[in-house]
Amino acid sequence: MSNFVHYGERVGSNPDKQFKATLFQSGRLMLGLNCLEPGQSQHAHTHADQDKFYFVAEGAGEFVVGDETRRAGQGMVVWAPAGVTHGVYSSLQDFDRSIPAPTGLTTEAGSKAVVFSWDSRPGAKQYKVQVSRSTSFGTLISGGSVSTDNTSYAPSLDGTDYLNGGTFFWRVAEVDNDGNQGQWSGAQSVSQATKIAITASLPYLKKGVYNSLTVTIKDFAGHVVPGATVTVKGAGISLVTKTTGSTGKATFRVKPTKKANVTITASKAGYITISKLLPAA
Numbered sequence: 001m002s003n004f005v006h007y008g009e010r011v012g013s014n015p016d017k018q019f020k021a022t023l024f025q026s027g028r029l030m031l032g033l034n035c036l037e038p039g040q041s042q043h044a045h046t047h048a049d050q051d052k053f054y055f056v057a058e059g060a061g062e063f064v065v066g067d068e069t070r071r072a073g074q075g076m077v078v079w080a081p082a083g084v085t086h087g088v089y090s091s092l093q094d095f096d097r098s099i100p101a102p103t104g105l106t107t108e109a110g111s112k113a114v115v116f117s118w119d120s121r122p123g124a125k126q127y128k129v130q131v132s133r134s135t136s137f138g139t140l141i142s143g144g145s146v147s148t149d150n151t152s153y154a155p156s157l158d159g160t161d162y163l164n165g166g167t168f169f170w171r172v173a174e175v176d177n178d179g180n181q182g183q184w185s186g187a188q189s190v191s192q193a194t195k196i197a198i199t200a201s202l203p204y205l206k207k208g209v210y211n212s213l214t215v216t217i218k219d220f221a222g223h224v225v226p227g228a229t230v231t232v233k234g235a236g237i238s239l240v241t242k243t244t245g246s247t248g249k250a251t252f253r254v255k256p257t258k259k260a261n262v263t264i265t266a267s268k269a270g271y272i273t274i275s276k277l278l279p280a281a
Contacts, residue, residue: 007033007057008123011177018042036061036090044087052086054078062089099182102127102151102172107190114190116170117152124174128181129153131170133161135187141168147175157192164220165192165272191270195220196228198266198276205235205280207256213278214251217244217266224248228268235260235280256280 010021010033019035034042044064054063060073066084071091080086104119116129127148131141141161146153153172155162162168168190174182201214213232217225230250233239236257242250244266256262262280267273 006122011035011123013037034088036088038090041089042087044085046085047080047082049082051082052080054080054088059090062091064088099174099176099180101183101185102174103185105172105185105188107170107188109190109192111193112157113154114157114192115152115154116172116188116190118172118185120151121174123176125149125177126175127151127153128173128175129170130172130184131155131168133166133168135169137169137171137187162192163195165194166220167191193270193272196225196266196268196271196274198264198274200264200276200278202278205254205256205262205278207235207259207280210253210255212251212253214249215244215264215266217248217250217268219271225266225268225271228266228271231265232262234262237262 005023007023010023012019012021012035015037018040021033022030023033024031036042054072054077056072056074056076056078058074060071063070063072063078064085064087065078065080066086072078102118102121106117108115108117118127127150128145129148130137130145132139133141142155157163169187170190171184171187173184176182196217196219199216199218202211205211205213215230215232217228217230219225224244225248226244226246228244228248229241230244231239231241232252232254237254240252240254242252244250254262259281261277263275263277265273265275
């Protein structure tokens with residue numbers, strides 16, 4: 001038997017009578033766990049040569065010690081000297097058992113993998129994880145909550161929304177052996193490089209003449225991206241570089257001298273660099 005134990009790991013129930021478990025026992029001491037469902041009792045009894053005490057870990061009950069009967073709740077200690085009759089009854093009264101949110105949350109993010117992790121909690125059977133674009137978690141990525149037996153979760157980044165990058169939020173809650181879900185943790189954030197798209201104002205460039213080409217840069221959600229670096233080169237056009245303005249646009253005046261593809265490239269810190277080919281004919 002281990003020298004360390006959390007009582008929550010031994011909690012149980014029996015529909016017919018109180019559930020009992022021994023936490024520690026030696027020739028000098030016995031520490032037991034009694035779990036009483038509402039309406040169950042430990043009948044009054046005595047120990048001729050042993051003192052006894054109860055410590056109420058959860059809930060509340062009616063305790064009898066000699067001629068005294070008193071209700072004792074969570075955190076109370078009840079003492080019964082040797083030779084004094086004692087017992088307990090779990091009355092049919094409602095109480096709330098709060099399951100705190102997991103703690104020790106950490107996020108490890110790389111270009112190809114993201115791992116969410118947290119500290120284990122005694123009595124937890126599973127954990128529920130939610131990932132969303134919003135701290136309200138109104139709309140969830142991956143179609144809903146994900147359940148795991150582990151204290152970490154690595155979402156597949158192959159899903160469309162993950163591939164778009166940007167900022168995500170995640171949270172976790174414990175689920176106990178009876179299926180009761182605890183409190184959600186606070187929202188944790190993780191950011192990945194954001195996917196962007198290039199839109200050209202012309203379907204192709206005319207060879208041998210000057211073309212006015214406007215390039216628009218937007219992110220996956222359709223928001224314009226100001227401050228992006230845009231380059232145009234190819235088909236006889238020397239490298240030209242401009243920066244998008246507040247509308248996400250940059251305009252070029254270019255003259256292709258060859259029938260070939262012109263490469264438009266957009267980049268910005270925190271975004272995925274992307275290129276687009278535009279034919280010159």
